[in-house]
Amino acid sequence: MEKKTVTTAAQKRVALVAHDNMKPELTTWAVQHKEKLIKHKLMATGTTGNLLQKQLGVPVDALISGPLGGDQQLGGLIAEGKIDILIFFWDPFEPMPHDPDIKALLRVAAVWNIPIACSVSSANFLISSPLFDAPFEKQIPDYETYLKARL
Numbered sequence: 773m774e775k776k777t778v779t780t781a782a783q784k785r786v787a788l789v790a791h792d793n794m795k796p797e798l799t800t801w802a803v804q805h806k807e808k809l810i811k812h813k814l815m816a817t818g819t820t821g822n823l824l825q826k827q828l829g830v831p832v833d834a835l836i837s838g839p840l841g842g843d844q845q846l847g848g849l850i851a852e853g854k855i856d857i858l859i860f861f862w863d864p865f866e867p868m869p870h871d872p873d874i875k876a877l878l879r880v881a882a883v884w885n886i887p888i889a890c891s892v893s894s895a896n897f898l899i900s901s902p903l904f905d906a907p908f909e910k911q912i913p914d915y916e917t918y919l920k921a922r923l
């Protein structure tokens with residue numbers, strides 16, 4: 773796959789998602805890092821987003837709830853280049869009815885080279901990186917070249 777370099781802006785579009793058993797961990801983490809997080813654009817799957825909005829007292833763009841299509845919405849936004857960071861505390865102990873959607877979200881995030889954190893410690897690494905608040909360059913698939921080669 774041909775790649776191209778793009779610059780992610782200093783202000784990030786951060787997607788936050790947590791499965792039900794992980795919601796307390798995510799909301800606690802988000803409250804701890806509120807000052808840093810609120811400088812960025814926050815979005816989330818439906819229930820996570822509404823909980824975070826309540827806890828943080830700032831607007832969080834809440835999509836549809838995950839099992840009803842929210843993971844797929846996030847995946848679509850990532851493919852369109854509209855999400856810069858994914859914080860996704862998925863539950864390693866519970867099978868989910870929408871497991872294919874979860875896998876698809878994580879896959880598409882890898883395809884588009886989005887920084888992903890799936891636990892408190894990895895989220896701490898991400899948020900303490902100087903790149904969290906600064907522009908950074910990354911390689912993504914070069915879709916124009918990909919398409920040209922196939923036509």
Ligand SMILES: O=C(CO)COP(=O)(O)O
Nearest residue numbers: 817818819820837838839
């Ligand atoms: O199920 C989810 C992610 O897979 C999260 O959805 P909610 O934020 O609506 O609970």
